[in-house]
Amino acid sequence: MSRIGVFVCHCGENISRTVDVEQVAKAAGEIPGVAFSCDYKYMCSDPGQTLLKKAVAEHKLDGVLVAACSPRMHEKTFRKAAEAAGLNPYLCEMANIREHCSWVHEDRDMATAKAKDIVKLMVERVRKGKSLAPITVPVTKRALVIGGGIAGIQAALDIADAGHRVVLVEREPSIGGHMAQLSETFPTLDCSQCIMTPKMVDVANHPNITLFTYSEIEKVDGYIGNFQVTVKHKARSVDESKCTGCGICMTKCPKKKIPNEFDQGHGMRPAIYVPFPQAVPNTPVIDRENCTMFQSGKCGVCAKVCGPGAVDYEQQDTFTVEDVGAIVVATGFKLYTIDRKPEGSPIQGYGEFGYGTIPDIIDGMTFERLASASGPTGGKILRPSDGKEPKQVVFIQCVGSRAREKGISYCSKVCCMYTAKHTMLYHHKVHDGQAYVFFMDARTPGKGYDEFWRRAVEEEEAVYIRGMVSRMYQRGDKIVVMGSDIQVGVQVEIEADLVVLATAVQPQDGADLLAQKLGISYDKYNFYSEAHAKLKPVECATAGIYLAGACQGPKDIPDTVSQASAAAAKVMTLFAKDKLERDPVVAKVNEKYCVGCFACKKVCAYGAIEEKEIRDRQGNLVKKVAYVNPGVCGGCGTCQATCPSKSIELDGYTDEQIMAMIEAL
Amino acid sequence: MKNKLMHLSNETMNIGFVKKVEALSGSSVRRCFQCGKCSAGCPMSTFMEHPPNRVVRLLQLGQGQRILAGRSIWYCASCETCTTRCPNKVDLAAIMDALRKLSWDADGPSKESYVQLANRLFIENIRTYGRQYELRLGAAFNMKSGQFLKDLMLGPKLISKGKLKMFHSKNKNIAEIEGIFKRIEEMRKKGEAL
DSSP states (O other), X not given: OOOEEEEEEOTTTTTTTTSOHHHHHHHHHTSTTEEEEEXXXXXXXXXXXXXXXXXXXXXXXXXXXXXXXXXXXXXHHHHHHHHHTTSOGGGEEEEEOIIIIITTOOOHHHHHHHHHHHHHHHHHHHHTOOOOOXXXXXXXXXXXXXXXXXXXXXXXXXXXXXXXEXXXXXSSSSSOGGGGGOSEETTTTEEHHHHHHHHHHHHHHOTTEEEEOSXXXXXXXXXXXXXXXXXXXXXXXXXXXXXXXXXXXXXXXXXXXXXXXXXXXXXXXXXXXXXXXXOSSOOOEEOTTTOHHHHHSOOOHHHHHOTTOOBOTTOOOEEEEXXXXXXXXXXXXXXXXXXXXOTTOSOOOOGGGTTTTOTTEEEHHHHHHHHSTTSTTTTOOOOTTTOOOOSEEEEEEEESTTBGGGTBOSOOSSHHHHXXXXXXXXXHHOTTOEEEEEESOOXXXXXXXXXXXXXXXXXXXXXXXXXXXXXXXXXXXXXXXXXXXTTTTEEEEEEESEEEEEEOEEEOTTHHHHHHHXXXXXXXXXXXXXXXXXXXXXXXXXXXXXXXXXGSSXXXXXXXXXXXXXXXXXXXXXXXXXXXXXOOOOEEEOTTTOOXXXXXXHHOSSOOXXXXXXXXXXXXXXXXXXXXXXXXXXXXXXXXXXXXXXXXXXXXXXXXXXXXXXXXX | OTTOOEEESTTTSOHHHHHHHHHHHTOOSTTOOOOOHHHHHOTTGGGOSSOHHHHHHHHHXXXXXXXXXSSHHHHOXXXXXXXXXXXXXXXXXXXXXXXXXXXXXXXXXXXXXHHHHHHHHHHHHHHHHSSOOHHHHHHHHHHHHTOTTTTTTHHHHHHHTTSSXXXXXXXXXXXXXXXXXXXXXXXXXXXXXX
C-alpha cells in the first residue's frame, strides 16, 4: 500500500475563490493509499514548503501530490522540496486546479467536483510513478553568437571576457549592424560611431573570439551543450589572409555608381567595397552582381592593382562545422519599407502617403544617414530630390506600427525617442527650420527618456501635433501634409520640404528560416519567442539557445545591451559546469519488442532517435532497433503515441500511469 | 474660425505673440503636455468654446488670433483652480490674464466681448472724472453694446439705496491722473508697457 501525501493550495484566493479547497483535501484523504492530506494558503511559500517537508518525514510518505497551479509554474519548486525531504523528486507531481479549474469555472460546486476528480486521477499517476535519476551530458565550452550588431558584439565580448571561446557569425561584410549607421543616440546624444567602433575593434582583437563575416548559418545539429553548427562562408572574392585593407582596389574600381546599402541607397559605392570606412574587418568584398568582371568577364582592374594579390575571382563558398555548447541569437531588425509592398507579405503599404513616388519622403534610418558626419551629405541635412536644405520638416510617428489594418499591431518602441532626437538634430543643424511631429502617443518609459522628449518640445521648439496624417501629395516642390490636431479639433495642413517617417521595426529577412534551422519558435511577425515573457525573457524554449536584441521584439540600445549581457550570463552559467543535468523525462525503447520500423524516427521533432544494431556474441547482426539519445530527447511523447508495437515509453508518462489515471475517473 | 483648416508654417504661426504671453504671464506655454486637468477642474469650462487646455494648445501652435476671436478668456473667472492643480507648473490663470491684456491691442477682438467694452468704458471714466461714475458707465455700456434696456429696472432701486449717484463728483487731482495716463501712453509707444 502506498503512502501518498496530498497538499491542496489556496493560491491566495486564486483557487479558493471558486474551489472549496477544504473539501478537496478531505476527499483526497479518503482515497485509498493517501496517508496524509491538508490545505494551505500558499504552498509555494517557505512555510508551505516546510509543511510539505515535515509531512514527508512525519507520515513516511512515498509520493507527493501538490494540487495547485500549472506544473510549468512550480513543479521544480515542489520537486526540490520533496528532494530535500529525502524523496526522489520525480515522485512529486502537481495537479493543476488553477489554470485547468478555478480560473476557467464560475460554479463553485461543479468546480470543486472537478478539482476532486483532477486530484483523484493524479494520485493514481503518483502511485504508478517511478524514481528517476537526472541525465548528465557533457558541455562544449564554446559559444556561437549569430549576428554582429550591438547585441551580438556585447554578448560575444562578455562571454569571451569570461574566458570562453566564441564564434561570431555575421551575414554582412562587416560587423556593426544598425547601430553603426546611426548618427547620435538618445537620450544623451553621444555619437553612435564613437561608442560603437571601439567595441568592434575589441571583437576583432579578442583572442577568444573567432569572427566570421559574410557568413551564414547553414545547418544546426545537436542539442544543449553539444551543438554542431555548419557555417557557410560566402565567397568574398578577396583572400582575407592576404588583404592588407589598403583600399586601392576600391579607388580604382571603374564601377562606382552602385547605391550604398549602408547609406540607405543615398550614397554610392564601387563594386568592390567595404560598407563603411570603419568596417571590421577592413577587408573588401566583391559584389558579384554588379561587378563587370563577373558579369562580362572583362575588367580585372582590382586584381591588377592589388599589391599582395588578394583578389581571387575563383573563390568559392566554403563550409565549416563548429562545435559549440550554447547559441546566442542576435539577428536584429529591419525597417518596414514604405516604398515597396513586400511581396507575398500580409503587410500593407501606405498608398495615401504617395509611397515610392515622392523622393522627399524618407524613413528614419535615411534621416540618420543624412544627419551622420560619415553620411552621404557629410552631416548636412539636405533633401534627396534637389539637395536643398529643408526649412519645414514633418516627422510622422507610428508608420506601420500600431496599424492593425496595415498588418502590424505592435508598438515599435524606439520611434518616439528617435523622432524626438531627429527634431533636435535638425534644430541644431538648421537654426531657422521648423520641425513638426505628428504623433498618437509619446511613449517614453526609460531612464531620462521623458525628460529628453520634453526637451525637444520645450527647449528645441519642435511642434508636436497629436493626430495622424491622412494623406500627402506633391505640390510644386513642396509636400502637402494633411493631418489633424485632435486636441484643438481642427484639420492641419503643412507644406513641408521633407517628410520623415518613423517606420515600424520588423524582424530581419529570413528570421523564420533561421528559427527553423535552430528549432526555436517565433511569433506571427517572425520575432523569436522567449521561454517566458517575464521570468525567462532571454532563454528560448529550446535548451541552450538564448536571445539578445531586437530579434525578439523591438528594442532600443540600452535594452539590447542589457539583454545581450544577460544572454552572455546565461551562457556562462551553462559553461560553469563540466556536465549538464537534464530532466530525465525522456523516451525509452523496449528493445525486446521493437521491430525496427522507425516510425518513431520519422515523427521525432528533436532528431533524437538513432538506429542501433543488436549483435550476438559472435558479432552477427540480430536486428536493428530504435535508440533514443537521452541528451537530445525533448520528452514530447510523439514517438510513444506513434509506435505500432507499443515498445516506446516516456518516463513519467508511461502507459501504465495513463491507464490508471483514466480508470480512476 | 473655430473649425477652420489650420495652415502651419513659420509665417502662419505667430510665435512673437506667444513670447509676449510668456513674458507677461511668467509661465512657459511649451511646458504644457495637454493632460487636460485644467479643463477638468475649470468651473467655466462648459461655457467656453476653447476650454483652458485648448487655449494653451492654440498658443503652442502660434494661433493666438483664434483665442482672441473667441470668448474663452472673458469667461475665465480667475479662480486659479487650473494653476493650483497643474502638474507641470503652467500658470494658466496668469496666461489668461496676459491674453486679456494683449487683446486690448489685438486686431479683431471678439465682438461678443462685452467684458472688454466694459473695461474700456471703465478706464475712460477714470480718465475723465478721476473716479468712477457708475450711471454714465451703465448708460454708455447699454448704448454701445446696443442693449438699451439692459438692467434698466435696477437703476431706481440702486439710486434709492444710495448705491448709484445721479451726478458725478470730479477728483481734485484730475491733472495728475491725466499725467499717469499720458505716461502710460508714452511708454506704450516706446514699447515699455503693454
